Amino acid sequence: MTLPIVAELDRGLVARIRAGEEQAFAQLFARYYRELCVYASRIDRAGGSGEEIVQEVFFRIWMHRERLLLTESLTGYLYAVTRNVSLNRLARSQTEDRWRAEAQIDALEPLGESGSADAAIRETEMAIAIDRAIGKLPPRCREAFLLRRQRHLSYAEIAQTMQTSPKTVEIQIGKALRLLRAALAEWL
Amino acid sequence: MGADPDWTLVDRYLSGECTADEAKAIDAWIATDASHASLLASMRRVWSEAATPLPQIDQQAAWLALESRRAEARRAARSPVALPSLRMRHARRTPWLWPSLAAGLLVAAGAAGWWKHAEELRMAETAPPRAYTTTRGQRAEITLIDGTRVWLSTDSQLLVPQSYGATTRTVTLNGEGYFVVQHDAHRPFRVAAGGSISEDLGTEFDVRAYPGDSAAVVIVESGQVALRIADTSAARAPSTQLSRGQMGASTARATCR
Numbered sequence: 001m002t003l004p005i006v007a008e009l010d011r012g013l014v015a016r017i018r019a020g021e022e023q024a025f026a027q028l029f030a031r032y033y034r035e036l037c038v039y040a041s042r043i044d045r046a047g048g049s050g051e052e053i054v055q056e057v058f059f060r061i062w063m064h065r066e067r068l069l070l071t072e073s074l075t076g077y078l079y080a081v082t083r084n085v086s087l088n089r090l091a092r093s094q095t096e097d098r099w100r101a102e103a104q105i106d107a108l109e110p111l112g113e114s115g116s117a118d119a120a121i122r123e124t125e126m127a128i129a130i131d132r133a134i135g136k137l138p139p140r141c142r143e144a145f146l147l148r149r150q151r152h153l154s155y156a157e158i159a160q161t162m163q164t165s166p167k168t169v170e171i172q173i174g175k176a177l178r179l180l181r182a183a184l185a186e187w188l
Numbered sequence: 189m190g191a192d193p194d195w196t197l198v199d200r201y202l203s204g205e206c207t208a209d210e211a212k213a214i215d216a217w218i219a220t221d222a223s224h225a226s227l228l229a230s231m232r233r234v235w236s237e238a239a240t241p242l243p244q245i246d247q248q249a250a251w252l253a254l255e256s257r258r259a260e261a262r263r264a265a266r267s268p269v270a271l272p273s274l275r276m277r278h279a280r281r282t283p284w285l286w287p288s289l290a291a292g293l294l295v296a297a298g299a300a301g302w303w304k305h306a307e308e309l310r311m312a313e314t315a316p317p318r319a320y321t322t323t324r325g326q327r328a329e330i331t332l333i334d335g336t337r338v339w340l341s342t343d344s345q346l347l348v349p350q351s352y353g354a355t356t357r358t359v360t361l362n363g364e365g366y367f368v369v370q371h372d373a374h375r376p377f378r379v380a381a382g383g384s385i386s387e388d389l390g391t392e393f394d395v396r397a398y399p400g401d402s403a404a405v406v407i408v409e410s411g412q413v414a415l416r417i418a419d420t421s422a423a424r425a426p427s428t429q430l431s432r433g434q435m436g437a438s439t440a441r442a443t444c445r
Contacts, residue, residue, distance in 0.1 A: 049243035130237040174195035188230030
């Protein structure tokens with residue numbers, strides 16, 4: 001999935017972060033923060049924004065940057081660390097047991113097969129692509145679609161909210177689906 | 189991609205509002221082409237994804253929070269480690285040796301500390317400044333390592349040298365910022381902006397100097413600010429003191445209101 005040239009660039013970035021280069025770290029943050037938050041928010045059952053978890057991920061990576069080693073893909077590594085930090089947090093919140101807490105996994109040491117990370121990456125990237133495609137819908141079209149999807153309103157109810165006719169709402173929602181399908185053609 | 193389906197029908201299908209006849213129509217449409225089933229599956233995917241909006245994320249604020257956490261860790265790592273206490277039992281046996289050894293240790297520790305400090309200073313002076321930047325519409329609150337707080341306005345940049353706080357505290361501002369300064373007479377806090385320098389004399393003040401502004405404008409909220417023209421030829425250009433509620437502009441002659 002990862003192109004060799006990307007892997008090569010990642011290797012360079014990782015080497016610079018290991019050397020303590022601030023700018024490289026800022027670059028890593030800029031590139032991955034949002035994506036990892038989306039991923040973390042999906043695995044956080046408490047329904048948080050994932051920001052706290054990802055904050056922790058980047059903090060640990062910086063504090064232990066000398067341990068940063070690129071075995072497979074950088075993206076896969078970051079997803080695995082995010083997952084580990086989330087699981088640790090979950091374990092901590094579920095039990096006050098000191099012994100359980102001390103048996104926490106080493107967040108920077110990804111476990112498990114990389115296949116699961118690949119699936120998570122694809123899921124997250126697709127969620128972001130869908131979100132972006134919804135954001136690019138014409139405003140009225142988007143409004144009608146989200147009222148339908150997120151508030152479960154009928155055409156008549158949406159028409160009332162948007163001060164238009166049910167027929168127009170029907171057309172707008174049909175248009176939303178058609179545009180989303182076209183925008184996401186390469187994903188779906 | 190094949191012919192477009194009846195999208196209204198798809199919507200009703202995904203919403204679970206299909207009548208029996210409509211469901212039959214969908215089934216018939218699926219049966220006409222193999223790609224139709226996968227299209228419907230894709231749309232179901234979009235449909236379920238659209239139910240939960242993505243979290244709202246403030247990346248700039250997150251980066252600043254991470255920065256301050258890292259600065260905190262750096263400070264913690266730098267704070268001196270206490271020497272292990274010397275036990276009196278040994279001191280009794282050789283009363284003169286231990287105090288002098290302890291003194292020697294302290295001197296050595298002091299020298300090492302001083303050397304480390306000097307080394308850090310050298311590195312800090314050559315390192316590029318840290319830049320805090322806001323884009324149009326963005327604002328940021330920054331806490332510098334001395335506790336000085338800066339509210340950076342939209343479309344602005346604050347440059348903080350790595351050596352900030354070592355002997356001086358001079359920051360460079362492009363745009364607008366509001367400063368609440370932790371006053372320290374030995375390490376004056378200065379803002380260089382739009383060809384002017386504002387020096388804190390125990391203060392809260394606002395500096396505004398966007399590129400294109402004819403002058404840097406300083407408004408003092410509390411305390412006093414010394415405002416002068418940045419002039420490298422003179423060791424110290426004459427300054428105007430501004431007090432609470434006063435505004436100064438750094439054109440050729442500083443003006444007060």
